[in-house]
Amino acid sequence: MLSKKAKYAINALVHLAKQYEKGPILISDISEQENIPQKFLESILLDLKNAGILSSKKGRGGGYYLIKAPEEVNLADVMRLFDGPIAFLPCVTYKYYERCEECIDEATCGIRQVFYEVRNETVEILKRSSLAAIIKKEQLLSDQ
Template identity: 50%
Template sequence: MLSKKVKYAIKALIFISKNVEANKPVSAKLISAKEKIPYKFLETILRELKQNKILKSERGAEGGYSFLKAPHEISVAEILRFIDGPISMMNCVSVNYYQKCEDCIDEETCSIKLLFTEVRDATLPILNKTIAELSK
């Protein structure tokens, strides 16, 4: 299940992408009000996006958040991974967070692993859509 933190991060990034005016930053208060995201929770999310070099922030009356990394370079999968961790439903299927399955006799013939590898392979191309693509 998608966490609210990831959902709000994606919503905030799309909002910033759609509301960037001549490189002026977008305020957290505006994002919070327009996207109905609790302000304090949004601040935490935006700080995490900044720490992961997705956004940059500027202080002051005209301050706010803008992209450090271009929206066409930011995938939903990337946001999911650094906020919630592995995308795969099982560690033995994960590309980036692989761990051997403790109770599996033979991973090569495990029908459960084969099924969830298929799920991963079908899901990843969709999750690799970028913030720019979602902002159209």
């Protein structure tokens, strides 16, 4: 399962993407409207800022805002930022590869093969799920 951090991050990002280029949004607004504990949200937004996805402004009229285009932020990146690898096993991860300590022969490991396939399918779906794509899906759903 996703960590709360990652889940909240995605919700906050979608929220900000809906108001892209409309100026800074208050943490407290996001917290209230998305039902995210405020203190927790603060550290999440800070992480997203340090990752170069958001920027912030202090003082009156301040808040957080998206600096990447909603088309360019996808769920795979956000999940990796907060929860690390997406794959189920370290030996099939893309950016965090590590041998399974207990593994005897990676080359002939049938378990690895299965999870390699799972990872590929998963990452493919997540990569094409940008903030823009998610917002589009929501519009389609509410137009029905």
